[in-house]
Amino acid sequence: MKNFNKIIVILGPTSSGKSDAAIRLAKKFDGEVISADSRQIYRGMDVGTGKVVGIWNEDSKTFISEDVPHHLIDILSPKTSWSAAQFKRKTGKIIKDMLKRGKLPIICGGTGFWIKAVVDNAIFPEVKPDPKLREKLSEKSAAELFEELKKIDPERASSIDAKNKVRLIRAIEICKAIGKVPAINTGNEKSSYEFLQIGITHPKEVLDERIRIRLKQRFDNGMVEEVGKLHLEGGVSWKRLEEIGLGYYWITQYFKGRISKDEAFEKTYQSEKDYAKRQMTWFKKDRRILWLNDYADIEKEAKEFLG
RNA sequence: GGGUCGGUGGCAGAGCGGUCAAUUGCUCGCGACUGUAAAUCGCGCGUCUCCGGACUACGGGGGUUCGAAUCCCUCCCGGCCCA
Numbered sequence: 260m261k262n263f264n265k266i267i268v269i270l271g272p273t274s275s276g277k278s279d280a281a282i283r284l285a286k287k288f289d290g291e292v293i294s295a296d297s298r299q300i301y302r303g304m305d306v307g308t309g310k311v312v313g314i315w316n317e318d319s320k321t322f323i324s325e326d327v328p329h330h331l332i333d334i335l336s337p338k339t340s341w342s343a344a345q346f347k348r349k350t351g352k353i354i355k356d357m358l359k360r361g362k363l364p365i366i367c368g369g370t371g372f373w374i375k376a377v378v379d380n381a382i383f384p385e386v387k388p389d390p391k392l393r394e395k396l397s398e399k400s401a402a403e404l405f406e407e408l409k410k411i412d413p414e415r416a417s418s419i420d421a422k423n424k425v426r427l428i429r430a431i432e433i434c435k436a437i438g439k440v441p442a443i444n445t446g447n448e449k450s451s452y453e454f455l456q457i458g459i460t461h462p463k464e465v466l467d468e469r470i471r472i473r474l475k476q477r478f479d480n481g482m483v484e485e486v487g488k489l490h491l492e493g494g495v496s497w498k499r500l501e502e503i504g505l506g507y508y509w510i511t512q513y514f515k516g517r518i519s520k521d522e523a524f525e526k527t528y529q530s531e532k533d534y535a536k537r538q539m540t541w542f543k544k545d546r547r548i549l550w551l552n553d554y555a556d557i558e559k560e561a562k563e564f565l566g
Numbered sequence: 567g568g569g570u571c572g573g574u575g576g577c578a579g580a581g582c583g584g585u586c587a588a589u590u591g592c593u594c595g596c597g598a599c600u601g602u603a604a605a606u607c608g609c610g611c612g613u614c615u616c617c618g619g620a621c622u623a624c625g626g627g628g629g630u631u632c633g634a635a636u637c638c639c640u641c642c643c644g645g646c647c648c649a
Binding site: 273307308341342347369375381384385386421428441443505508529536537540541 | 592595596597598599600602603605606607608
C-alpha cells in the first residue's frame with residue numbers, strides 16, 4: 260500500500276507500441292491497465308482499433324489480455340456515445356478501487372483529451388449532451404451559430420474557434436442550460452494523485468512505416484469484415500461508423516461502393532498518419548511528459564517514480 | 567518517317583498576351599481544442615525579406631511585343647494516330 264497515490268500514464272501516437280509497454284509494466288509492478296482510447300471502449304471494434312488480443316471476463320467485468328486486466332475496453336455498444344467527462348468520472352472510480360486493492364493503475368492510450376481530463380482533474384460543466392438540440396443546431400452554419408453564441412455568451416465567443424461547429428454547438432448547449440460557459444478550471448483543484456506520464460513515439464518515417472505495416476496486418480486479419488459485421492449483425496449505422504473515423508470511415512465508403520478495397524486501405528493509412536500527427540500536436544504541449552521509446556528506460560523510470 | 571496532342575510549382579491538373587508567384591485537389595509542414603477528440607476546426611507551402619517589396623520561375627534556346635506560362639521559330643522529351 261505504499262504507492263497509494265501513484266499512477267503511471269503511457270501515451271503516444273497510434274502504432275507507437277503503447278499497449279505492449281503498458282502490459283509489461285503491469286506485470287512487473289502488479290498493475291492493471293486503464294485504457295484511454297475513445298474507440299477501444301466499444302465492443303466489436305477490435306481489429307479496426309488495434310485492440311490488444313484478450314477476452315472479456317464476466318466475473319471481474321474487465322477485459323483480460325495476457326492475464327492483465329484492462330479497464331474501459333469492451334464496455335459499451337458502438338451505438339452508445341461516451342465522453343471525456345464520463346471517462347474522467349469512471350476512471351476516477353476505477354483508480355480508487357484499484358489503489359484500495361493495492362494495484363498500480365496504468366492509464367494507457369492515445370486519446371490526449373481524455374488523459375488530460377484525468378491528469379489535470381478537469382472540471383466539465385454539468386450539462387449533459389442534448390441530442391435534439393444538437394441536431395437542430397447542426398443545421399445552422401458556423402457563422403450563424405457564432406452569432407448566436409456572441410449574443411448569449413460574448414466571453415466564450417471571444418475565445419472560441421468561430422468556424423468549429425462542434426465547439427459552437429456545445430457552447431450554446433451549455434448556455435441554454437446554465438446561462439453561460441464557465442471558465443475552464445485553472446488547476447486549483449489539483450488531482451490528489453501523482454502521475455508519471457511516459458510518452459512513446461518514433462521519428463516520422465519510422466512511425467509511418469509502423470502504421471503501414473500494422474494496418475496491412477489488420478486488413479489481413481479481417482478489418483474490413485469487422486466493419487461489415489458491425490453494420491449487418493450489430494446494426495450499427497453507416498453514419499455511426501463514419502463518425503467513428505479512420506478505417507471505419509473508409510471501409511464504410513468501400514461498402515457503399517464509393518471506393519475500392521485498395522483505396523480504402525490507402526485512405527486509411529493516410530488518415531492514420533494524419534491522426535498520429537494530431538495526437539503529437541496535442542501531446543507536445545504537455546511538458547511533463549517524459550518521452551522514452553526503449554522499454555528498459557520506461558521500466559527504470561517507473562521504478563524510480565514508484566520508489 | 568508523316569500527322570496530331572501535349573510538356574506548368576513535390577504530384578495531379580487549371581490558366582492560354584497584362585489584374586500570374588500562377589485557380590483547385592492531394593502530398594507535405596505547423597497549429598487549435600474543457601462532456602462528440604480515431605471526432606471537429608484553422609494556418610502555411612518558389613527563394614530572400616528591413617514585410618513595402620526584391621529576385622528566380624510555367625521543358626531548352628531564340629524571337630514578336632511596352633508587356634509572354636500564354637503568340638511565332640527551333641531543339642529536346644512524351645502520348646496517340648497513320649506509315
